[in-house]
Amino acid sequence: MFEIVHKRQLSEAVFEMGVRAPRVARKARAGQFFIMRTTGHGERVPFTFSDWSAEGGWIRFIFMRVGKTTHELSHFEVGDSVADVVGPLGIPTHVEDVGRIAVLGGGVGAAVAYPVARAMADAGNEVTVVLGARNEDLLILREEFEALPLKELLVVTDDGSAGEKGLVTAPLKRLAEAGEIDHAMAIGPAIMMKFCAATAREHDVPCTVSLNPIMVDGTGMCGACRVSVGGETKFGCVDGPDFDGWEVDFEELMSRQRVYVDDERAADADYSRGCSCHQ
């Protein structure tokens, strides 16, 4: 069992959680993820590390309540334990000094973008972060990003309630057009990564994306996480999660993410009936 040592609600549906998992914390790197099961009958769900401490023996992640498991998890409190935590999984984000980088975080993707931006800055890059959200309430980790040694932090919201009104692709386009970036890293919903990759490509800027296909084992054993990259089938869990955004078949990814929507809705509705936060 893995004890929850930290919990913070960041917005209506977004939570930050810390779990005691010393042997995972010892090895975690930016861009990697772990798989969790809440209880003995739980699904195996992946989350990316947002932070960790090898000395403290804990890992942190930020999750959005989207279905049954994340809903159930949002009710876990400090002192409770989850059944399983396994990792670190996936290949760490390739960190090197490439010059000027734009790190784009959309929605909860900001959580994953945070350690990536930190590692890139530590490696000597000039980092511009673009944070995007539907509205100000959904914007997360702004202060944390502000504390990093960034060149610039840009904020965009769909409704203009914070920062610039619009999508993350607008500042990306400006930066690329002005020739101010050598590389882009987009992390967020598939649709956002798709447009970021397309925008970057138009300006000949390489774009790394962090994919989140449905997974089961996370170790290369099942193939649930198949993604098409450059016409080849790759396993998201062991060949990724980072891939060359120019080459990813995002339509396929989005379609595959929807395979169980009906089942998932039914399961969450079933769970919500007995749940206090949904009277």
Add this chain to the structure above:
Amino acid sequence: MPPVEPDAGAAGPAEKPRHRPSRAPRTPMPERGAAERAQDFDEVALGYTEEMARAEAARCLQCRNATCIEGCPVNIDIKSFIGHIIDGEYHEAVAVLKERNALPAMCGRVCPQEEQCEIACVLAKKGDPVAIGRLERWLGDFDLACELEKRCVPEIAGPTGFRCAVVGSGPAGLACAGELARLGHAVTIFESLHAPGGVLTYGIPEFRLPKAIVEAEIFMLTEMGVEIVTDAVIGATYTLEELMTEEGYDAVFIGSGAGLPVFLGVPGENLNGVYSANEFLTRVNLMGAYEFPKSDTPVARGRKVAVIGGGNVAMDSARTALRLGAEEVFLVYRRTEDEMPARREEVHHAREEGVEFKMLCSPSEILGRDGFVTGLVATRMELGEPDDSGRRAPVCVMDSEFEIDCDIVIVAVGTRANPLLAQAAPDLERSSRGYVLTGDEGATNIPGVFAGGDIVTGAATVILAMGAGKTSARAMDRWLSERSSAV
């Protein structure tokens, strides 16, 4: 479980009468009817009763030259354990079995006895061999049904002070750990999944190998002092090198299996509704998707399911799909039934339950609409000259493509070695196909690191994996004692 009094047979006759073999026909295995069993996940074969076991054992000739023993990959003294059943000495029979095979209730269920011990039985020359596998299963179940104190636990040698790590908790790892523990070593198994058992747990379905049996046999290992650490991926959570250094293990056994699914490489393979057999079976067996939403993991339930392949894995997938409520399940195989590698019994069961066999056809494309599977294009095949495997190779018949209507496709055309562990251990010598290279007794090129089971041989059988695990354990034991006497 056989309805046997736990201490039946404890008081055997003082003087054994000479055995007169019975001429009765082979005792059939009681099974649930096909229509009933295809509705649920309960076990298909019910197991012998004590009377049936005695009747079957009585058929054994107790040959002077018991050829059955050579047929067994781990050379169980079959003649002797059957002799004990004849005499009603069940505990003794179990002890003989466990000298060579620590997990008899499982092997009795899944070993291909028909091509191992039973084909080598003298009676097979003229008729039906002794049902050795069924007797093994009956004994294994007899032992599991006993109270803990009465169960046959091997004697454990005094502690050697050595610590051994075992990677993977499939049959190879379990057998290796059991033997190392018996020899007095402290053993820790590291398993990447959240539950131990390997293919026994995530692959082979409940209706063929109840998980309670797997758990009970694994529990016996923990009773012997074996520690099992789940959620630990070697190559990620720890590297092989860290096990040997920071973690302080004196020797390591790798039994990580051949868990990487192979796909067909045809268009449409990433449509929703296309599963590897590994994913499909894992969702159902390990994650309990058949109880969704009581368990949280879903699995697509098809109306028409096409399973590609002809091995045990394909049979298990097809029969699982039926049990999830499919109206029609097709088995698409590119050779004929004679060439199918699956056990005869499984083929027979699948057909009885209503799986439809489409032989001599090979999928060339998977069709879909809106991202979901709608059908399969297959090409007819005919058999040509024998290939490397000795089986006649299938060749395409020109312009013979046709469509099969289906909404789920399960690909069961084999597995390969998962590179995860080895990538983090670049020094470990592997074949071009990724399997770990070893000497006869499992030693790899790294001193103190041994390997066995599917990760060495490629996908094989439970008993071969167990045999390899046990052989390696003995070699590890020798390696450890030689090394310690050298210093």
